Amino acid sequence: MSNTPRTPGVVAGRLPSDVLARNFGDLHAPLGNHEAMVAADRCYFCYDAPCITACPTSIDIPLFIRQIQADNPEGAAKTILEQNILGGMCARVCPTETLCEEACVREAAEGKPVEIGRLQRFATDTLMATGVHPFERAASTGKRVAVVGAGPSGLACAHRLAMKGHDVVVFDAREKPGGLNEYGIASYKTVDDFAQAEVKWLMKIGGIDLRTGQRLGREIMLEELQKDFDAVFLGVGLAGVNALRAEGEEHAHVRDAVDFIAELRQSGNPGNVPVGRDVVVIGGGMTAVDAAVQSKLLGAEHVTIVYRRKPESMSASEEEQHLASSKGVRIITGAAPVRLKGGEFVTGVEFAYTEEGADGLRMTEETFSLKADVVLKAIGQHLDGAPGGLKLNGNKIAVDGPGRTSMAGVWAGGDCASGGDDLTVTAVAEGRDAAEDIHASLMG
Template sequence: MDVPADIAPRRLSPREYEANFEDATPPLSRKQALIEAARCYYCYDAPCMEACPTGIDIPSFIKKIAGDNVKGSAVTILEENVMGGMCARVCPTEILCEQACVRTAQEHKPVAIGALQRYATDWLFERGIQPFQRAAPTGRKVAVVGAGPAGLSCAHRLAMHGHEVTVFEAREKPGGLNEYGIAAYKVTNDFAQREVDFILSMGGITIEHGKALGRDVTLAELRAGYGAVFLGLGHNAVNALRIEGEELDGVVNAVDFIAALRQAPDKSALPVGRRIVVIGGGNTAIDVATQSKRLGAEDVTIVYRRRPDAMSATGAEQEWAQTNGVRIKHWAQPRRVIGAGGHVREVEFEYTVLDEAGRLAGTGELFRIPADMVFKAIGQCFVPAAAGDAELAELLEFRPDGRFAVNEDRQTSLPNVFAGGDCVPGIDLTVSAVQDGKVAAEAIHRLLGAS
């Protein structure tokens, strides 16, 4: 097959781009919020609280909304999760707090906890209210590497305790995954930066941009100059397909494309293929496939090697992609990328099954899907060597999967070095990263001997 690749910008009208990247889930009105809050039973031993990684007192914040105390509701949320506004937008509530809601078992319709959380936090942000105050200065300094959810959460809690925090961030903007890795229609109106501004407005936190670990600063230097160090490095590598043709033009890392889209001032100027194949089964695969469709791609197919419920993308995310015109094909694995003139033209797949031992196996039966662009979305990982600081591998203990080995306080094998977020074991979610940062900050506060 030798058909010229069809990759181009401006496939749609200006109004179509505007509509396609508007807020996918418009916020609740006051009336809607009051009605929804009234559905909550305000359970004493609320299962929704147990399901929230940050332990937000969900019945309490919802009850305050019902009583029209929206500021109090927002403070209840943010005291446990300073990124409660972002988590209200991107958290998979359908498998966390809302799945645990008592209403789910009774009516198959949980209280809309995520929407109510957004209602309260948006109310606070829109009014420019800063509910947090710093404690008296302790004179102690802490270094945080990475201005993502884990790093910013840690920095905020430490600053609130009166410590001076310096955040070293390699990129031009803070926010990490929230700024660079979330679908544009999930986080509109520059909300990621507005949330960062809210966190910084309390004081006590300085961000130094363009400072990468290993290149501009070393772990040894940070340990010598600060009372403690928190590493919020996130993922720093993308898993490879390891198949023939992966190097062809048009084969792109999904995370890079999503980052480019999030930073593009004019989304219509971003070239996209007419025929897209996405390989993977997680939220990144859903986000890149759906956004490709909304950029004007005509034929978008996600191919995943196992059954639907084995995908790490939730059922709600899969349904969202399908309602946006994305096909999801299960039980197939990539075998090679076929090109012409140095550019991808097709992807060859092999049908898969589970053998008698429950292991994935190929059937030997092959098929091909035409493609102008292929997005790799088979997961990210943390590679110590890619962090740029050789001392990491020498000084710190790592798990077999390459992530930092930490205890329940997110303390590494070095007593004054802590870590959290995607570079440590756990669920790779914003809400989990926030909790890691919060837990580590409290442990660091105790380590520094501050009252």
């Protein structure tokens, strides 16, 4: 909002600094040593553990919990990081309630799973606090690999390749590495600049040259990378934001939710970020929830999420929806925007109720309006400027197996590639697996 005209209703500093500090503190306090021991003691250490199968990176969860129980959190962290080098971030942002913890035997028996995510954070935070990097770089292979995108998939790919002895150059369009971990996740989930701390720790493997401000198709071209490097991995994410296709989208204070989240993450002080009194967020995913909750925490009086389908179709997990409700966010489902009202500035949104039938979703003639001085769009993203010659699957790069694209010597993973959920943990798995395939290909 810093680049748009402001009205009295859209201002920074709605709440006192001490209140903002509390609001944007750690969402889940880290476990202490005793708490971790108690939490670890609840694990059954299943032989055929369903939690491992439910984890996209296949972490040996019973093993790392047993290592915590044996007072070896550093060893537990290495078990985690061998499979998921961004295990610290995933412990904070992974929807464990729909993955490993949902599959936990304790969840089925008692309705209360082992706190796998918090135990993972305890282990990885303990190791990172020592400053030690538990992996060593293999002897140089003499091979060079370009990784485009310093998000979760690119970082995971780069680390695994560097560990194998390859020289890696990571290019990223933004000023800071981290991708959505740095720019697209709610501030209360990753406090104390954790995304950058994790990247710095990851880079200790050596053999990785990071170059920021390098956008594919502008400063760097795929054809040149193919000539200069032995292999290329694309982890460029989804930079394009879908349009509402509703009248009045051009009004001031109508903006993309991902930009709002990024502004808040980069502000250094939430009191510097303007917010309205009446905020409407359109969408039903994690981004919508993050934007809505943070608007409320900034001091917005009324915040409403409106999603076009049924509640069970929302991609935001049930726990995320409960978080939003607990912060005073209203959630309306089965409605789609028709028109954004206002002159220079947005003043409200008219919605139509929707119905789902054999022919898909349709708007009914029944409408309602919500007052709004800020509207945040969280209706999904798309691939922006895919290099020519790459086969696409829908609006993503088509891949086969461990990230192989239609171009020889080019791999892709993360949100920009087809297949898999758009989750940090999935992106890490795809980057890691592509790195293994690249290594096997380069070494014959």
